[in-house]
Structures are given as structure tokens and as C-alpha cells.
Amino acid sequence: MARPKILVVGAGFAGVGCVRRLERRLGANEADLSLVTPFSYQLYLPLLPQVASGILTPQSIALSLRRSSRHRTRIIPGGAIGVDTKAKVCVVRKITGELVNEPYDYIVLAPGSITRTFDIPGLLEYGRGMKTLAEAAYVRDHVISQLDLADASQDEAERTSRLQFVVVGGGYAGTETAACLQRLTSAAVKRYPRLDPALIKWHLIDIAPKLMPELGDKLGRSAQQILTERGIEISLGVSIDKAGPQEVTFTNGRVVPTRTLIWTAGVVASPLVGTLGAETIRGRLAVTAEMTLPGFDGVFALGDAAAVPDLAKGEEGAVCPPTAQHAMRQGHKVADNVLATLRNQPLKPYEHKDLGLVVDLGGRDAVSKPLGVELRGLPAQAVARGYHWSALRTNVAKARVMTNWLLNAVAGDDFVRTGFQARTPATLRDFEYTDAYLTPEQLHEQTASAAHEQG
Structure with a gap:
């Protein structure tokens, strides 16, 4: 008899946690294990703003999936774009564009999320996300290029628009992105003697009435105060009405001249769902x-x-928030439950109490709430970076990240614009491939035609 096929979709915290657990606990001939992912690395998302600001190199937070000593998983380089649960087939678009059908006996769906967008004129054309390594690299190049272009320009209006930056989203991603990039531009402008530092303005806006409400009132206010003292203008209860190539209009009617709109207003589940x-x-x-x-x-x-x-x-209807902390632990529990299903054993429910929250605002600034204890400043920064460092899956990644942190602390920021992403289409759709998924009709046609050919 053929061995059962276990197919894991997604190489985020949940998917990789599941795969690594299965690699350790599956018998040698108990099942075949495959992983669908466009990249053979796990991205440590919480540190993405530090890549965008140049504190960390991209390679530091891209944890190779092929370094495991127990590596026994077949990696399929592509993205899952449809699942036919009746035929037990997952349709995968490889990185070459080829469509292939992957049969399974058990499938673990951990495709993650994409940036949540709304029907706002100009958003998809001019907004930039902070969800992938490519987006972080692009945003870094883009921000530094605005300084270069403003320095070279003789037009005051152009300078003004290039030196204003708008970040939408007052959650962790948006707040940390604004904080880290504002520190980058503040340090960089010292190398541009023709630019007036007062012209550089960062705007952080969110439709919610509070900044990072999950932190609680005190820490939320502390984070807001830190950012305000740095010169970041925070507008709450406000969102974007429309976006253009040289300006953004807020819902309160205010028009901000800018060439940079970074959109981090939440996430939604992958369209694969x-x-x-x-x-x-x-x-x-x-x-x-x-x-x-x-x-x-x-x-x-x-x-x-x-x-x-x-x-x-213990509340009816409560669901786990989409955080790395839960995803990692869910991956381990799902692996155990897949094994239990294979071995005709009872399944166990997932239960985990949140360990707390950490927000790294760059430099010595941070707010953290480990196990309900509210911290600010250096103690909070030590907890935040200690948590992230310990959560990195490989010793190689830990060494790289620690080296980058130490180098940045000693030598300061660098302002190199790599240009690798200069000719890459930079819309949210292009980076996150949100238009790549199959409709129910296309999915049925794809799996039916493959079944016919096999027959």
C-alpha cells in the first residue's frame, strides 16, 4: 500500500512549526510529507520593520528551510491557489507559472494572510505594504530615494512632497514601521546638508480611537507620547479618502503632499480560504x-x-488572534493531531494563554507587556529583543540578528539604496499575488481535466 500523503500549505510560523514537528515524530515509512511555499525560507515577520529601516539585513530574518538536520520534506516551490476537498487535490502554481495538482490524504492549511485593503481610490496603485521581504526592501529603497531626489531638486513643492511620509495603521506593524523609518530618515538627513531636517514629516494615522489598544491605555499612551516627541504626527479616527502620485487626502478633508503611502491597516485571511x-x-x-x-x-x-x-x-465565540505566538504553538498541536489521526488516537484541543505583547520602537524606545507586567524604555526594549531573538528558529538566524543589532548599535545606520527592487512593480497586488487564485469553476475544471488525463 502507498504511504499516506501529508501536504502542508504555507511556510509561516504555523506551517513550519507543523512540518518540523512532523519531521521529528513521523516514523521513517509512516507517511510522505510535502510543503507548498514559493520561497524555501520562513520569514520572521515581526522584525520586518527593522529590515525596512536597515537595522537588519534581509537574510537575517529569512530562515532557510533546508538547514534542518532532519530535513525529509519535499518542498514544492509555488503557491497553493485552490483546494478541491472532494477530489483531495491541491492546485499549485509553481514559480514558473505551471499549474500542478498535488493529491493528499491529509492537508494542513496554513496559508497565512494578506494585507487588508478597501475600495479607496488610488490605494492599490500608490500604496505600499509591509508584509513581505520584497516589500520591506522596496520601501527602504523608496524612502532613501526620496531623500536623494529631494536633495537634488530645486523645486520647493517637490521637496515638500518627497519629504513627507504617511503610514496608515496604528497596530504593531504600522507603529513599528513608522517608528523605525522615522529614525532612519532623522539619522540620514544629517548626510544631506542641503535639506532642512524640519521638512521631514512622518504621519501615522488610524481609524481607531486609540493606538495599539491591545496594549492597554497606559502603554498605548506611552507609545504615542514617544512617537510624538520624535516628531511623528499621529492622527486617530482618521483614514485615507483617496491617494494620488503626489498627495494623499484624509477622510477629514486634509490633503498631505507626499510620494510615500505605506498601508498596514490590518490583514485578512489568504484568498485560498x-x-x-x-x-x-x-x-x-x-x-x-x-x-x-x-x-x-x-x-x-x-x-x-x-x-x-x-x-x-473561556468566552463563548472567542478566537485566537492572528499572532506569531499562537501560530507557532498551533503548528505543533496540529502536527500532533495529524499523527493522532494517522494512528487512530484521540485528538487534543489547542489551548494557550497569551504570554504578552512587545513593541520595538527603535533605539532605546519600546513598550512591552510580558505576562501582564507593563514596561517602558530599556527594560521593555530588552524584553522585546530578547523575545524576538529567542523565537528565531535557527542558531544561524540568531547569530545574524544579534550581529546586526550590535553593529547597528556601534556603527549606526547606513543609507545605502540597493536598487534591487527599482524596476519591480510595487503595488500591493504585485507583491502579494492576490489575483492569482482560482474561482470555483476554474478549480473544478483544473482538477477534472487532470483526473481525465490520468484515467
């Missing part, structure tokens, strides 16, 4: 506490793409 035809909760797959998908044989889902019940809260 919509190809299953399953019940969802706010766009995420409605799964059991064991992370199985009711009514679908052999399907598990977790991470940002699944509404996993949060048993630790």
Missing part, C-alpha cells in the same frame, strides 16, 4: 478546537487563515 467553500468567521475558516475543518475529511487549518477557538479566554 475562499476556494474551499467552507464556513468562515470574519473571513477565516471556522475550525474546531482541534483545528479540524468540520465536514471535510482530512483537512486541518490554523494560523491567520483559521478562526481557532481561544479556550484560554
Whole structure:
């Protein structure tokens, strides 16, 4: 008899956590294990703003999937664009553009999330995200290029628009992005004697009434005060009405001349979720506490793409937030439950109490809430960086990140514009491939035609 096929979709915290656990615990001939991912690395997303600001190199937070001594997983270089649960087939678009059908007996869906956007005129054309390594590299090049171009320009209006930067989203990603990049431009402008530092303005806006409400009122206000003292203008209860190539209009009618709009206003589950035809909760797959998908044989889902019940809260209807902390631990539990299914053993529910939150604002500035203890300044920074460092999966990554931090602390920032992304289409759609997924009709046609050819 052929060995069962386990297919894991996604190489984020959840997917990689699952794969590594299965590699350690599967018997030598118990099952075949495959992983679908366009890149053979796990991206440590929480440190992406530090890549955008140049504190860390891109390679530091791209953790290779091929360094494991127990590496036994077949990596399929591509993205899952549809799942036919009746035929038990996952359709994968390889990085070459070729469509292939991957049959499975058990599938673990951890495709993660994409940037949440709205029907705002100009947003998709002029907004830049902070969700992928390519986006971070592009944003860094773009921000430094604005300084270069402003320095070379004789036009005051052009200088003004190039030296104003707008970040939308007052969550962790937006706040840390604005904080890190503002520090970069403040340090860089000293190398541009023709530029008036007062012309550089950063705007952080969010439709919510509070900055990072998950931190609580005190820490939220502390973070806001830190950013305000640095010169970042924070506007709450405000969003974007429309965006253009040289200006952005806020919903309160204010027009800000700018060539830089960074959009970090939340995430939504991967469009892959919509190809299953399953019940969802706010766009995420409605799964059991064991992370199985009711009514679908052999399907598990977790991470940002699944509404996993949060048993630790003890509240009816509570689901786990889409954080790395939960995703890593869900990956381990799903691996155990896949093994239990293979071995006809009972499945166990996922339960984990949140360990707290950390927000690195760059330099000596941070706010953290480990185990409910509120910290600010250097103690908070030590906790934030200590947490991220310990969460890195490989010793190589830990060494690289620590070296980068030490080098930045001693030598300061560098302002090199690499140009690698200069000719890359830079829209949200281009970076996150949100238009690559199959419709139900296309999915059925793809799996049916393949089945016919095999027959």
C-alpha cells in the first residue's frame, strides 16, 4: 500500500512549526510529507520593520528551510491557489507559472494572510505594504530615494512632497514601521546638508480611537507620547479618502503632499480560504478546537487563515488572534493531531494563554507587556529583543540578528539604496499575488481535466 500523503500549505510560523514537528515524530515509512511555499525560507515577520529601516539585513530574518538536520520534506516551490476537498487535490502554481495538482490524504492549511485593503481610490496603485521581504526592501529603497531626489531638486513643492511620509495603521506593524523609518530618515538627513531636517514629516494615522489598544491605555499612551516627541504626527479616527502620485487626502478633508503611502491597516485571511467553500468567521475558516475543518475529511487549518477557538479566554465565540505566538504553538498541536489521526488516537484541543505583547520602537524606545507586567524604555526594549531573538528558529538566524543589532548599535545606520527592487512593480497586488487564485469553476475544471488525463 502507498504511504499516506501529508501536504502542508504555507511556510509561516504555523506551517513550519507543523512540518518540523512532523519531521521529528513521523516514523521513517509512516507517511510522505510535502510543503507548498514559493520561497524555501520562513520569514520572521515581526522584525520586518527593522529590515525596512536597515537595522537588519534581509537574510537575517529569512530562515532557510533546508538547514534542518532532519530535513525529509519535499518542498514544492509555488503557491497553493485552490483546494478541491472532494477530489483531495491541491492546485499549485509553481514559480514558473505551471499549474500542478498535488493529491493528499491529509492537508494542513496554513496559508497565512494578506494585507487588508478597501475600495479607496488610488490605494492599490500608490500604496505600499509591509508584509513581505520584497516589500520591506522596496520601501527602504523608496524612502532613501526620496531623500536623494529631494536633495537634488530645486523645486520647493517637490521637496515638500518627497519629504513627507504617511503610514496608515496604528497596530504593531504600522507603529513599528513608522517608528523605525522615522529614525532612519532623522539619522540620514544629517548626510544631506542641503535639506532642512524640519521638512521631514512622518504621519501615522488610524481609524481607531486609540493606538495599539491591545496594549492597554497606559502603554498605548506611552507609545504615542514617544512617537510624538520624535516628531511623528499621529492622527486617530482618521483614514485615507483617496491617494494620488503626489498627495494623499484624509477622510477629514486634509490633503498631505507626499510620494510615500505605506498601508498596514490590518490583514485578512489568504484568498485560498475562499476556494474551499467552507464556513468562515470574519473571513477565516471556522475550525474546531482541534483545528479540524468540520465536514471535510482530512483537512486541518490554523494560523491567520483559521478562526481557532481561544479556550484560554473561556468566552463563548472567542478566537485566537492572528499572532506569531499562537501560530507557532498551533503548528505543533496540529502536527500532533495529524499523527493522532494517522494512528487512530484521540485528538487534543489547542489551548494557550497569551504570554504578552512587545513593541520595538527603535533605539532605546519600546513598550512591552510580558505576562501582564507593563514596561517602558530599556527594560521593555530588552524584553522585546530578547523575545524576538529567542523565537528565531535557527542558531544561524540568531547569530545574524544579534550581529546586526550590535553593529547597528556601534556603527549606526547606513543609507545605502540597493536598487534591487527599482524596476519591480510595487503595488500591493504585485507583491502579494492576490489575483492569482482560482474561482470555483476554474478549480473544478483544473482538477477534472487532470483526473481525465490520468484515467
